[in-house]
Amino acid sequence: MLEVKHLTSIRNDRIIFKSLSFKIKFGELVQIEGYNGAGKTTLLRIIAGFGSCDDGEVYWNNENIAINRDIFHQHLLFLGHQTGLKRELTAFENLNFYQCIHAPDLNNRNIIYRALAKVGLVGSEDVPVAQLSAGQQHRVALARLWLSKKKLWILDEPMTAIDSQGTKILKKLFLTHVKEGGILMLTTHQDMFINNSKLRKIRLGT
Numbered sequence: 001m002l003e004v005k006h007l008t009s010i011r012n013d014r015i016i017f018k019s020l021s022f023k024i025k026f027g028e029l030v031q032i033e034g035y036n037g038a039g040k041t042t043l044l045r046i047i048a049g050f051g052s053c054d055d056g057e058v059y060w061n062n063e064n065i066a067i068n069r070d071i072f073h074q075h076l077l078f079l080g081h082q083t084g085l086k087r088e089l090t091a092f093e094n095l096n097f098y099q100c101i102h103a104p105d106l107n108n109r110n111i112i113y114r115a116l117a118k119v120g121l122v123g124s125e126d127v128p129v130a131q132l133s134a135g136q137q138h139r140v141a142l143a144r145l146w147l148s149k150k151k152l153w154i155l156d157e158p159m160t161a162i163d164s165q166g167t168k169i170l171k172k173l174f175l176t177h178v179k180e181g182g183i184l185m186l187t188t189h190q191d192m193f194i195n196n197s198k199l200r201k202i203r204l205g206t
């Protein structure tokens with residue numbers, strides 16, 4: 001379970017959010033909503049342990065992540081605005097590199113090719129990332145989701161530059177992840193999960 005206790009963030013004397021508290025159980029899907037600048041990215045980065053807050057704590061399975069950060073990160077897959085890809089490596093090489101670091105026991109060429117096929121990159125596996133379009137680069141980053149066994153996915157606007165077909169495929173993957181007991185926390189300006197009973201929304205700003 002992920003628990004946020006009394007989080008406060010203040011930037012340039014502006015209160016972004018104050019004493020924000022909530023819990024997310026395994027099998028839940030949470031969408032953070034709010035206007036541009038409301039603090040969605042700030043919140044996700046603090047929860048992921050990549051940003052500092054002015055007050056409050058984040059707990060993963062009742063352990064404060066500030067104390068047990070390494071253990072928490074073993075369970076976390078975070079995709080932010082930066083793709084984290086190496087531009088001079090191909091799509092395949094990027095994923096292979098990622099697998100070697102995060103799940104060496106699961107490293108397998110076929111799994112990587114399958115993940116790239118899921119995001120529609122068949123035929124582009126051996127193209128250096130620098131030569132792919134922005135949407136294709138984003139798809140390479142998203143392909144990591146198919147390689148991940150991590151319980152907690154925190155995704156900041158994962159649908160950026162993704163077309164409607166790609167959005168449908170991602171939605172299916174997200175719902176499978178929560179059905180299998182994972183937690184998904186994401187920001188998106190799209191209404192992807194209308195009428196889905198698994199969805200909770202947390203709204204920042206007014």
Ligand SMILES: Nc1ncnc2c1ncn2[C@@H]1O[C@H](COP(=O)(O)OP(=O)(O)OP(=O)(O)O)[C@@H](O)[C@H]1O
Pocket residue numbers: 011012016034035036037038039040041042043
């Ligand atoms: N590095 C920074 N230093 C100071 N202020 C920042 C920094 N990054 C963001 N901010 C401010 O914090 C506030 C929240 O920004 P944040 O990026 O979290 O919003 P957001 O809701 O994710 O916006 P968007 O929908 O545009 O992505 C904004 O007012 C922004 O100007």
